Amino acid sequence: MSKVHVLPADVISKIAAGEVVERPASVVKELLENSLDAGAKRIELHLKEGGKSLVHIKDDGSGIARDDLDALFTRHATSKVAAASDLEAILSLGFRGEALYSVGSVAEVALRSRAQGSAEAWEIAVKGGEKARPVPATMPSHGTDIRVGEIFFNTPARKKFLKSDAAEFEQILNVVIPYALLYPERAFLVTHNGRTVLDLGVAASPAGRAAEALGLESRHIIAPKPIEDSVCQLRMLLGDINIQRPRRDLQYLFINGRPVQSRNLSFHLNEVYKLIFPPAVHPFFAVMLTVPAGDVDVNVHPTKREVRLRDESRLAGFLRRVVEQALMSGTSAREVTADRPEAFSLTSAAPGAADGRAEGVPAAKLVFAPNQRSVVPVFIASDESVRPAVVNDLTTLATPSEQLTAPFITETSVTLKDRLATARLVGTFVRKYHLFESGESLFVVDQHAAQERILFEKFRRQIHAGKVEVQHLLTPLVMNVTPQEMLSWENSGERLSSFGFEVEQFGPAALALRAHPAVMPNPQQALRVLLAEGELTRIDVDVLASRACRASVMAGDKMDAAQAAHQLQALLACDDPYTCPHGRPVFIELKSSFLDRQFLRT
Ligand SMILES: Nc1ncnc2c1ncn2[C@@H]1O[C@H](COP(=O)(O)OP(=O)(O)OP(=O)(O)O)[C@@H](O)[C@H]1O
Numbered sequence: 001m002s003k004v005h006v007l008p009a010d011v012i013s014k015i016a017a018g019e020v021v022e023r024p025a026s027v028v029k030e031l032l033e034n035s036l037d038a039g040a041k042r043i044e045l046h047l048k049e050g051g052k053s054l055v056h057i058k059d060d061g062s063g064i065a066r067d068d069l070d071a072l073f074t075r076h077a078t079s080k081v082a083a084a085s086d087l088e089a090i091l092s093l094g095f096r097g098e099a100l101y102s103v104g105s106v107a108e109v110a111l112r113s114r115a116q117g118s119a120e121a122w123e124i125a126v127k128g129g130e131k132a133r134p135v136p137a138t139m140p141s142h143g144t145d146i147r148v149g150e151i152f153f154n155t156p157a158r159k160k161f162l163k164s165d166a167a168e169f170e171q172i173l174n175v176v177i178p179y180a181l182l183y184p185e186r187a188f189l190v191t192h193n194g195r196t197v198l199d200l201g202v203a204a205s206p207a208g209r210a211a212e213a214l215g216l217e218s219r220h221i222i223a224p225k226p227i228e229d230s231v232c233q234l235r236m237l238l239g240d241i242n243i244q245r246p247r248r249d250l251q252y253l254f255i256n257g258r259p260v261q262s263r264n265l266s267f268h269l270n271e272v273y274k275l276i277f278p279p280a281v282h283p284f285f286a287v288m289l290t291v292p293a294g295d296v297d298v299n300v301h302p303t304k305r306e307v308r309l310r311d312e313s314r315l316a317g318f319l320r321r322v323v324e325q326a327l328m329s330g331t332s333a334r335e336v337t338a339d340r341p342e343a344f345s346l347t348s349a350a351p352g353a354a355d356g357r358a359e360g361v362p363a364a365k366l367v368f369a370p371n372q373r374s375v376v377p378v379f380i381a382s383d384e385s386v387r388p389a390v391v392n393d394l395t396t397l398a399t400p401s402e403q404l405t406a407p408f409i410t411e412t413s414v415t416l417k418d419r420l421a422t423a424r425l426v427g428t429f430v431r432k433y434h435l436f437e438s439g440e441s442l443f444v445v446d447q448h449a450a451q452e453r454i455l456f457e458k459f460r461r462q463i464h465a466g467k468v469e470v471q472h473l474l475t476p477l478v479m480n481v482t483p484q485e486m487l488s489w490e491n492s493g494e495r496l497s498s499f500g501f502e503v504e505q506f507g508p509a510a511l512a513l514r515a516h517p518a519v520m521p522n523p524q525q526a527l528r529v530l531l532a533e534g535e536l537t538r539i540d541v542d543v544l545a546s547r548a549c550r551a552s553v554m555a556g557d558k559m560d561a562a563q564a565a566h567q568l569q570a571l572l573a574c575d576d577p578y579t580c581p582h583g584r585p586v587f588i589e590l591k592s593s594f595l596d597r598q599f600l601r602t
Pocket residue numbers: 030033034035038059061062063064072077078079080093094095096097098099100101143144
């Protein structure tokens with residue numbers, strides 16, 4: 001007897017359905033994508049028991065015509081793809097014609113729809129793959145209404161593996177929220193067991209939507225101008241230094257309008273934030289990338305979560321650079337005029353926030369902004385790291401568990417500069433921090449961050465003036481290089497010389513450094529960092545300058561008192577003395593009144 005036989009149709013359908021429908025969240029994903037594909041402007045999602053007993057979706061999209069109902073819930077029935085060539089350039093979220101069929105084979109479904117331009121509505125019921133005949137129904141306007149109940153009633157093994165209602169509901173939110181971020185111009189309502197959980201009206205801006213959907217302050221979200229060129233389009237929302245998460249739970253990546261996961265791209269994005277973040281905290285970002293349809297393959301897995309990209313490492317490099325640049329220009333400190341008295345907070349102003357800047361202008365920052373809602377910013381020490389945070393009431397933090405260490409600047413930066421100018425060096429702590437005293441305050445200056453800022457401004461000024469001061473070396477410094485570094489040098493000679501680096505080839509695998517920018521204490525290290533970038537002419541000059549400076553001050557140099565005092569004066573001469581080029585704070589202020597409180601003297 002032969003062992004090989006073709007499976008019966010009902011077994012085939014359950015296997016296929018199993019790949020698409022893993023849990024209630026998968027049903028939500030498929031139905032939501034259909035509603036979005038249908039151009040719905042408002043989507044309502046009503047759930048019961050984590051979606052296990054009911055997923056009910058209502059949209060005001062184009063609807064489904066009576067003639068199309070008979071084909072619905074049949075495998076490979078789709079309106080979105082007709083020929084194999086269409087797969088090369090998929091513009092809709094759906095394309096396989098599998099979702100409804102799969103949902104219909106593992107659940108009980110009632111679908112009602114009224115097509116745009118039609119006066120009639122129809123309803124069709126399906127249970128475990130068995131379709132009933134469509135019957136007339138009534139609907140006030142066009143759109144589609146689908147109820148999915150009894151998920152996995154005929155696959156008990158799968159039903160057993162479902163998690164608690166709360167866990168399943170969380171998964172559903174994880175599906176809905178990325179789409180809410182992607183479509184700020186559409187409204188979303190989500191209820192669970194009759195309770196409204198998300199009610200997002202049409203948002204004024206992508207940042208506004210993200211703030212509302214994720215419970216963030218929109219002034220902490222940087223929305224750089226979208227980048228559009230022939231190869232790709234990029235829109236981004238980037239949390240600033242004030243949004244620090246213990247988990248990577250607010251990180252969203254979209255490729256060609258589809259939420260995707262990519263360990264590689266997400267690794268690189270997190271790396272950029274390490275320039276400004278303390279260890280063990282993670283940023284918020286939503287990165288929406290559009291590349292030519294031919295460069296991305298979404299047809300890897302039925303759930304379409306994974307995508308394959310052509311030239312992924314080049315793309316990662318590009319992303320790194322633009323995010324770094326956006327953070328740099330988006331988080332530089334801003335001075336405010338002295339006419340607003342007292343209480344200025346270290347916080348971030350979102351584009352279009354209270355200060356009236358236009359939306360999309362990449363000027364969101366770490367600023368000394370007027371404190372309008374009695375928000376007192378503080379730095380809180382946790383373990384090794386110093387974490388800036390904004391709290392509403394200073395007293396709420398004065399508990400032992402919270403270890404409050406330093407209220408931040410509460411005055412205009414003009415008088416702040418004056419006070420710092422006359423500050424007296426008290427000493428240096430762990431070779432990293434200079435302590436200055438001025439009046440009733442102790443200023444703790446991060447020596448490296450300060451040095452980075454000073455170098456960067458000096459170097460940048462010289463580069464932009466086309467007059468980089470060069471230090472010639474009597475004996476060239478010879479560096480062994482990798483083939484990639486050699487290639488990068490070959491492609492970047494011009495940019496390197498405009499930066500003041502004179503480099504020659506020295507044998508097949510070495511370069512000789514003959515001259516370097518005079519401001520750089522550690523030029524070899526800086527050169528190494530630049531060569532790691534590949535083709536330097538493609539990268540923004542300020543980004544390169546900041547990286548070179550950062551690399552150049554890495555060493556934990558010891559400074560004597562005169563050097564420390566000199567550093568402070570050089571810092572105060574900077575345009576932007578309060579943060580490092582990437583936006584990390586350069587110093588914090590500890591007021592004596594604060595210490596008094598810690599010692600219970602008041
Ligand atoms: N909410 C809706 N509004 C309008 N048309 C819909 C809706 N849901 C489904 N459809 C129609 O039903 C068809 C089948 O949907 P289904 O989700 O099964 O397949 P698909 O979206 O084409 O592809 P995929 O399986 O990749 O999702 C769609 O192509 C679309 O024409």
